[in-house]
């Protein structure tokens with residue numbers, strides 16, 4: 001019997017969104033409040049294992065688990081050889097080199113080998129510097145890297161930035177970007193060959209959740225005489241679907257899947273075209 005384990009982050013900012021996306025994909029955790037190391041899901045063949053986000057790339061690489069949810073930054077830093085299935089479109093961030101605002105370093109060309117750099121990402125930082133023929137001393141830290149230049153630990157830092165608030169608060173400016181990262185769904189390369197059916201099913205379900213996030217189902221009643229006008233203003237994925245409604249006047253029900261950003265304008269156009277009883281409904285998944 002084929003079974004798979006998916007590793008998801010046990011703490012930190014990406015833990016909750018990871019659990020949520022699995023839930024929407026039909027893989028809700030049965031005993032999530034227990035926070036045990038392993039949790040069953042609504043699918044009897046799929047289990048979830050909780051781990052630190054930074055340990056997940058290694059677990060997937062080694063095949064300890066079949067799939068995982070973690071950041072591209074952590075995969076690259078640990079040099080794990082895994083197969084990336086899907087960009088989950090959250091946890092977007094950049095790994096950048098930064099220097100104090102008042103320093104005269106403004107580009108990679110101003111960096112000299114007598115400087116030191118502090119980072120939680122020594123491997124990625126070293127590779128980046130090597131590419132530019134720079135061999136700097138790297139000070140490995142485990143957090144609060146932005147403070148390093150001011151307490152005299154290092155001249156430069158490389159750290160993650162997303163809104164830019166932390167860099168700004170610490171009077172640091174970006175010199176260059178090393179890597180752009182987001183949270184991804186990954187799988188072990190060999191296990192993927194062996195358990196393709198189940199792994200693809202998980203991937204397809206999660207992709208369905210992402211696709212549905214930006215879509216709505218729109219439904220309405222239309223008198224038959226107005227149907228062509230309504231059809232003209234209706235964009236649609238594959239359709240619209242039209243079915244007959246039993247009523248005195250000849251009326252049909254029209255439904256279609258539309259983009260979220262089209263809703264506002266479309267509802268107005270549809271009303272003008274004669275549509276009645278318009279409903280806009282969220283979609284859970286599109287398969």
Ligand SMILES: Nc1ncnc2c1ncn2[C@@H]1O[C@H](COP(=O)(O)OP(=O)(O)OP(=O)(O)O)[C@@H](O)[C@H]1O
Pocket residue numbers: 011012013014052053054070071072073074091092093160161162163181182
């Ligand atoms: N400011 C941020 N914005 C978006 N994503 C981020 C940010 N900081 C970290 N991440 C991403 O979150 C993922 C998990 O990182 P990590 O395990 O360090 O979580 P965390 O929420 O920062 O927890 P911790 O409190 O332990 O630092 C990483 O892949 C990282 O790229």
Ligand SMILES: O=P(O)(O)OC[C@H]1O[C@H](OP(=O)(O)OP(=O)(O)O)[C@H](O)[C@@H]1O
Pocket residue numbers: 142143144145146159160161162163164165166167
């Ligand atoms: O650009 P911003 O939106 O300000 O985000 C960037 C900050 O977020 C992360 O820190 P985190 O909160 O994870 O703390 P940590 O340094 O203890 O990991 C990262 O290490 C930066 O410090």
Ligand SMILES: [Mg+2]
Pocket residue numbers: none
């Ligand atoms: Mg962090």
